[in-house]
Amino acid sequence: MRISVIGGGYVGLVTAACFAELGHDVRIIEIDKRKAEQINAGKPPIYEDKLEGILKQSIGKRLSAQCNYDGINDSDLIFICVGTPPQDDGSADLRYILSAAESIGSALSGSDSFHVVTVKSTVPPGTTESVVVPAVLRKSGKFSGIIGFCMNPEFLREGKAIDDFMHPDRIVIGGQSDKAIDVVKNAYEKLDAPIITTSLKAAEMIKYTSNAFLATKISFSNEIGNICKRIGIDVYDVMKGIGYDHRINPYFLNAGLGFGGSCFPKDVMALIRLAERNGEEPILLRSVIDVNEHQPGRIVKILYERIGEIKGKKIAVLGLAFKDNTDDVRDSRSIPVIEELLQKEANISAYDPMATETMKKIFPDLSYHSSVGDALEGADACLVLTEWPEFSRLKDEFNRMKNPVVIEGRKILSGFGTEGVCW
Ligand code: UDX
Numbered sequence: 001m002r003i004s005v006i007g008g009g010y011v012g013l014v015t016a017a018c019f020a021e022l023g024h025d026v027r028i029i030e031i032d033k034r035k036a037e038q039i040n041a042g043k044p045p046i047y048e049d050k051l052e053g054i055l056k057q058s059i060g061k062r063l064s065a066q067c068n069y070d071g072i073n074d075s076d077l078i079f080i081c082v083g084t085p086p087q088d089d090g091s092a093d094l095r096y097i098l099s100a101a102e103s104i105g106s107a108l109s110g111s112d113s114f115h116v117v118t119v120k121s122t123v124p125p126g127t128t129e130s131v132v133v134p135a136v137l138r139k140s141g142k143f144s145g146i147i148g149f150c151m152n153p154e155f156l157r158e159g160k161a162i163d164d165f166m167h168p169d170r171i172v173i174g175g176q177s178d179k180a181i182d183v184v185k186n187a188y189e190k191l192d193a194p195i196i197t198t199s200l201k202a203a204e205m206i207k208y209t210s211n212a213f214l215a216t217k218i219s220f221s222n223e224i225g226n227i228c229k230r231i232g233i234d235v236y237d238v239m240k241g242i243g244y245d246h247r248i249n250p251y252f253l254n255a256g257l258g259f260g261g262s263c264f265p266k267d268v269m270a271l272i273r274l275a276e277r278n279g280e281e282p283i284l285l286r287s288v289i290d291v292n293e294h295q296p297g298r299i300v301k302i303l304y305e306r307i308g309e310i311k312g313k314k315i316a317v318l319g320l321a322f323k324d325n326t327d328d329v330r331d332s333r334s335i336p337v338i339e340e341l342l343q344k345e346a347n348i349s350a351y352d353p354m355a356t357e358t359m360k361k362i363f364p365d366l367s368y369h370s371s372v373g374d375a376l377e378g379a380d381a382c383l384v385l386t387e388w389p390e391f392s393r394l395k396d397e398f399n400r401m402k403n404p405v406v407i408e409g410r411k412i413l414s415g416f417g418t419e420g421v422c423w
Contacts, residue, residue, distance in 0.1 A: 004027050006078065006082060009082070010046055012081030017054045017058065020061075027064055029067070029068070040065050049159055050162040054162060069104065077115070077187055078104055082096035084122055090270060091269075094127060109139065114179075114183075115148070122208070122263070124208075149200065151175070222255045229422045254411065257385060258292040261322040268288055272289070303315070307403065310346045317351070318382060319352055324389060333385060333409065334386065350369065373397045384406065384409055384413060384418075
């Protein structure tokens with residue numbers, strides 16, 4: 001099958017490389033010339049486990065990147081994978097979606113064959129129908145039915161995106177017609193996963209709902225953790241106890257500093273704005289965000305309770321990325337923690353296995369170290385902010401601290417007897 005993927009960012013590149021791995025001919029349209037060149041050289045512009053390997057397998061054979069829309073009228077299937085960044089009020093900015101749809105429409109104007117345009121970007125319900133379909137049809141000069149439209153959300157976790165693509169729990173395809181849906185189904189033919197077909201709008205809502213539900217599990221766990229902390233119970237024992245109930249399941253019940261990353265905070269806020277614009281009061285979703293905003297402040301409060309005045313103290317911060325196995329710091333919970341520490345005039349000594357360079361763009365003046373031991377040297381206290389597995393093996397390194405005060409925002413230092421933010 002011939003596939004075009006508009007956008008060579010995180011979702012687009014993973015999608016394109018995986019479809020090429022499945023044997024399809026894939027072309028990526030990436031307007032950033034430097035990124036397109038990197039992709040063509042087999043070097044992913046982002047870090048993602050296993051991505052470089054599968055990119056190298058296909059690049060120059062079944063996969064290529066280009067900066068224009070030339071030749072996409074050869075494609076049976078065109079995926080829109082451009083960004084939908086939040087606007088100031090939290091709602092999704094759809095300008096890149098509109099511009100991709102218009103460019104696709106223009107590129108398809110001379111074609112007589114059937115093409116399916118499929119939105120993969122996370123967009124508010126109604127976007128494919130009200131923004132993408134009219135823009136493509138207007139620019140192509142064609143009627144509905146000559147071009148098919150689908151919405152096929154992604155559920156890719158950073159750090160596990162290739163496995164998530166190749167072994168999905170489900171594939172959701174919203175479509176205007178069975179003919180269009182069948183084209184998308186064929187692209188996934190080699191994968192063994194249930195396929196759920198719905199309307200365009202329902203597919204868009206499934207993506208938001210899925211992320212909002214997972215975020216709700218985390219905020220719920222944090223709230224229970226905060227109560228547990230007050231009465232001396234380990235919330236991890238409690239969550240293990242409830243997680244065995246298959247109606248609950250054991251995943252996304254890890255309490256701590258809350259959720260960060262490029263999806264959860266942005267998507268929950270976009271859903272809140274969508275609800276408000278439609279006359280609803282999203283009480284639960286607002287609370288999910290509220291709990292999440294409060295967790296980082298709790299670790300600084302505990303720090304103050306343990307060491308007193310923070311001003312001038314050396315605080316080692318272990319972990320900057322929004323989760324382990326990524327260099328991504330977008331909306332990382334370490335950011336509000338560091339901001340508060342800086343406001344209290346702490347001397348921050350930071351270490352992260354991967355995210356130092358990305359964090360330097362936000363906080364250029366912290367003292368960054370290339371090993372945990374160096375970051376801990378002479379520290380008055382240590383805060384653990386990311387669940388990097390390598391932190392679970394730390395032991396002797398803590399002897400280099402001035403005071404053995406270690407507070408965990410993520411439960412990872414098993415057996416060290418440290419205190420947690422909410423356990
Ligand atoms: C998420 C969704 O999982 C994915 O399906 C979607 O398409 C994109 O957003 P990602 O942002 O890569 O993926 O990270 P994820 O592994 O889901 O973790 C998100 C955040 O929640 C991290 O900050 C993580 O530390 C936190 N988290 C996760 C918890 O605090 N507790 C948990 O139990 C699980």
